[in-house]
Every structure is written in structure tokens, then in C-alpha cells.
Amino acid sequence: MNVPNHIAIILDGNGRWAKAQGKPRSYGHVKGCQNLEVICDDMKELGVKYLTVYAFSTENWKRSQDEIKVLMNLFRGYLKKCIKISERNKMRVKIIGDISAFDPDIQKKIRELEEFSKDYTELHFQIALNYGSRDEILRGIRKLVQDAADGKVLPEKIDEQIFENYLDTAGIPDPDLLIRTSGEQRLSNYLLWQLAYTEFYFTDVPWPAFHKPELIEAIETYNARDRRYGGVKEES
Ligand code: IPE
Numbered sequence: 001m002n003v004p005n006h007i008a009i010i011l012d013g014n015g016r017w018a019k020a021q022g023k024p025r026s027y028g029h030v031k032g033c034q035n036l037e038v039i040c041d042d043m044k045e046l047g048v049k050y051l052t053v054y055a056f057s058t059e060n061w062k063r064s065q066d067e068i069k070v071l072m073n074l075f076r077g078y079l080k081k082c083i084k085i086s087e088r089n090k091m092r093v094k095i096i097g098d099i100s101a102f103d104p105d106i107q108k109k110i111r112e113l114e115e116f117s118k119d120y121t122e123l124h125f126q127i128a129l130n131y132g133s134r135d136e137i138l139r140g141i142r143k144l145v146q147d148a149a150d151g152k153v154l155p156e157k158i159d160e161q162i163f164e165n166y167l168d169t170a171g172i173p174d175p176d177l178l179i180r181t182s183g184e185q186r187l188s189n190y191l192l193w194q195l196a197y198t199e200f201y202f203t204d205v206p207w208p209a210f211h212k213p214e215l216i217e218a219i220e221t222y223n224a225r226d227r228r229y230g231g232v233k234e235e236s
């Protein structure tokens with residue numbers, strides 16, 4: 001099986017999955033978080049080089065205080081566990097998004113995990129936390145404008161490559177395949193720049209129930225696609 005170099009996933013449907021079983025939303029988040037551990041092993045086994053997951057958006061602060069508390073505590077536990085996951089998969093972990101909004105202990109765990117895993121190259125795992133694509137682009141532009149004002153960048157020289165260096169995903173290739181679980185067919189402010197030519201795959205399966213067979217199905221569907229980048233493909 002030909003695997004995409006970079007897979008991005010919008011981890012959606014934890015709450016609905018739990019509700020369908022008569023359980024609280026928090027149970028869905030616990031299971032969704034556990035599933036994230038397994039999917040990294042699956043990606044590594046399949047030979048995927050880059051995985052970028054959407055775990056908490058800039059809009060998710062609109063949720064109840066109780067739900068946010070559950071999510072923050074799950075992040076705490078997960079970031080710690082992720083050291084082991086990164087070790088066994090030789091996986092480099094980076095957080096994308098504005099982490100300054102998180103409690104200091106969470107920020108510290110993020111820095112520790114990034115530092116611990118920085119020399120691994122088998123799998124590159126990006127977790128989007130307090131991530132919003134519009135926010136990412138604006139933060140990048142603020143920095144770029146400052147660099148231009150300081151004479152470090154010439155405005156007429158700004159091209160796509162230079163701009164991309166100001167995004168949280170600097171140095172990471174664009175996703176080949178985007179998967180969104182749980183039926184919604186929208187981007188919810190995810191990787192708007194980076195997904196310009198990505199293939200989209202939407203499935204009704206909620207995130208806690210999305211396992212290796214579902215992943216393989218997504219990859220097989222991707223493989224049957226005729227990727228184009230604006231040109232005309234030669235007939236074979
Ligand atoms: C995804 O599941 C997890 C986060 C956004 C944190 P949801 O919590 O969005 O679950 P649904 O979409 O309400 O079912």
C-alpha cells in the first residue's frame with residue numbers, strides 16, 4: 001500500500017460517541033485521548049512520516065468550564081505519556097498553536113516533550129493545541145511585518161516559501177491527506193494555508209472508534225484519487 005507522506009486528522013466526535021453510549025462527554029475525551037496513543041503506533045507501522053492532529057482549537061474555549069477542565073487534565077496526562085510513545089516510535093513531537101494561553105505547568109510539559117523528542121526522525125507528530133489557522137496566520141504576519149520594519153526581510157521578496165517560515169508548521173511539508181471523523185464536512189479553522197492541495201476524506205466514524213482498519217480504508221480511498229495541482233495529467 002502506498003502511504004501518504006503526511007496525514008492530518010481532525011479528531012472529532014468524542015462527545016457524540018460517548019452520548020450514544022449513555023456516557024458523559026468526558027468519557028469520550030478519555031477514550032479519544034487513548035486512541036491518539038494507538039494511532040501513532042499505527043502510523044509508524046504503516047510508514048507515514050508526518051502526522052498532524054487537531055486536538056483543541058482557538059474556538060474550543062467556548063465550551064463549559066467543566067469540559068475545559070477535563071480536557072486540560074487529559075492534556076497533562078497525555079503530554080507525560082507521550083514521552084514513552086515518542087521513545088518507542090522514534091517520534092519527534094511538536095505542538096502547533098498558541099501555547100501561551102495554557103497554565104504554566106502544561107507549557108512546561110510541552111517544552112519537555114519537544115526537547116526530549118527533538119532528535120527523532122522516524123515519525124514527525126504535530127499536535128494542534130489552542131490552534132486556529134487564522135490566529136496562526138495573524139501571528140505569522142505580525143512577526144513578518146516586524147522583521148520587514150527591522151530591515152530583515154524585503155517586502156518585494158516575500159514569497160510563499162518565506163511566508164511559510166512564519167507559520168507554526170515551518171519546515172513541515174503540506175498534508176497529502178486530511179481525515180475528519182464523525183460526519184462534519186468543514187475545516188473548523190484547521191490548516192487553511194497548508195491544505196491548499198490536500199485530498200479530503202470525511203467519515204461518519206467518530207474519533208474514539210477510528211482504528212487501524214478505518215485508517216487503512218482512508219489511505220486506500222486516497223490512493224484511488226487522481227491528484228492534480230491545477231495542470232492536466234497525461235493519460236496513461
Ligand atoms: C473532539 O470531539 C474533541 C475536541 C474538539 C476537543 P468533540 O468534543 O468535538 O465531540 P463532538 O463533536 O461534540 O461529538
Ligand code: IPE
Binds near residue numbers: 013057186
Ligand atoms: C474541531 O472540532 C476542533 C478539534 C477537533 C479540536 P469542533 O468539534 O470543535 O468543531 P466544530 O465546532 O464542530 O466546527
Ligand code: MG
Binds near residue numbers: 012013014
Ligand atoms: Mg466536535
